Amino acid sequence: MLLLEQLAATDIETAQTAMQDGTVYYVPESQHNRLKDFLISVARQTLGIPYKFGSNTFMRTDCSGYVQNVFSLMGLQLPRSAREQFNIGEPVDRKALSLGDLVFFRTYAPFPSHVGIYLGNNLFIHASTFAKKVTIDSLNMPYYVKRFLGAKRLPVDGTDFTGLREPSKENIR
Template identity: 60%
Template sequence: MSKIKAANGLKGTRLVPGTKLVLPGAKAHPKRRKARSKPGAQRTVRETIPAEVIEPRARLASENLPTEAELAEAAKAEDAARPAFDPASDVPGTEETLKDRLLRVAQRMLSVPYRFGGTTLWGLDCSGFVQKAFAYLNRDLPRSAREQFEVGTAVEKANLSPGDLVFFRTYAQYPSHVGIYLGNNRFVHASAREKKVTIDSLETPYYVQRYIGAKRLLFEENDVRN
């Protein structure tokens, strides 16, 4: 008791309610420190964006997107800018065999875009290209490579002649690709791989493995187109 009195400067034993006493020998409780985040620890920061900022951002995003009407007008302008193209133009009309005319027309269609199911000069698939080329000779061919393989006379590969149709199995077990033979083991076709009408070699491994035969539709060398 005497130690407590001495530590607190007390003379008597009476205490006023609420008096705080110092107890000799008692350990002081350490102050609690706020926990510090470790390096690399993730903290979530929530940012409140005012409505007056969000609205202009949304409006700007919508204004940058073209409307359907604008897209349609752009497509029309692009089509109008394309030059008129006639593969049969500038092809001599006299003393020219149908084979010669076919080869000229076919090669004038080089670089026309490939389009699966396409039958126009804006885009052609392989059989559409062959059908289109023969149409300039006033010859009607079936639409698909499979059907085109059923017409004409079969020709051995060693006896191929310019103007013959060459057929391949590509994505199916039946004839699924066709081109027009040019001579010197070259043929012109609408290529899905090249995405355009192009010239390839029959000696290319890809086509060697897939070649299945050829058909001849034009026979008479003196069949002249006037």
């Protein structure tokens, strides 16, 4: 939990998303802070959920199921697999990662086979096959450095993040 406390205390800059057509969307700092608070709250409540390949509930989950469920709490419907999730959003350079970006890895296959949610400070939350649970890891770990495939930012197009469903025992567990 110390990592989450450090993330909560971290100032974040206004996020921007540049779309392929040249349109740029901005997430104002107040809304970005709301997203940060939400993701940290979800992380607090979901750390330790058991990993199970092919599962996508908050009782048991794999990596893409976890990402899909977290974003569904924000009212965003994502595809089911890491491979499909890699096909949405706009590419983001690793040096420009922002809170909530999806980070992708090649683990057991030549295509995107693992996904997590970027939390800031080179940390991401994911359902880990190695830890056998939802955990927070560093992008700087040699395993992830070697397998990093890319990152995607979902378009925010006017999303104000005021309608986020707060995580609770009813919608998390």
